[in-house]
Amino acid sequence: MADETPDFEVPVGLFQDIEDLKAVVQALASQVTALTEGADTDSGEVLADAGPDAGEDPADEDEWQFPPFILLLDPPQYDEELRALIEWVEGVLVPGYLAEPSSDARWCHLWFEHPPAVARLHACWLAWQELTDPATCGYTGPSVWHRDHLDPCLRELRASSGPFGGCTKSEHQIDHRLPGTVPSAWRHETD
Structure with missing residues (x-):
């Protein structure tokens, strides 16, 4: 019999998914390496207690906090x-x-006064x-x-109904989108 290779049509999205999976695997491998480098174990020894509290030093607590x-x-x-x-x-x-702002792509130079934009x-x-650190996410991180x-963020911010919807080049409005009643957890006290 002749060597027959099946003719598969592979969707382009599948290649992107594979690259995303590679980035995730690379990130997990980097995390495992970082976690195991500090362990005082022999190469054949397996940690019996691999729970989140295993070997945790209270002094290292600040090191693993997310922003x-x-x-x-x-x-x-x-x-x-x-500031950062x-x-x-x-x-x-x-x-x-960001290109020049327009009515279809708004931007406010005082964006930091708009809490939804912040x-x-x-x-x-x-x-x-x-995602821009190749050590944690491989080379596909920037694409992801x-x-x-980035694209969804800018779409929301620059839309005519976004946080800069009432701002123009000559006028800045921070309260044009605030609801009448603000939940107490988000309310800022005024003098």
């Missing part, structure tokens, strides 16, 4: 996180990704920090960041 949601931070921490976010937005995002940009920035984080 909190920016809108839930209180003033000194919020101000520091916002402003550096990233003004140094990376604005010059690299929240979305902060989330996008956190994803950027993780663009597709899954």
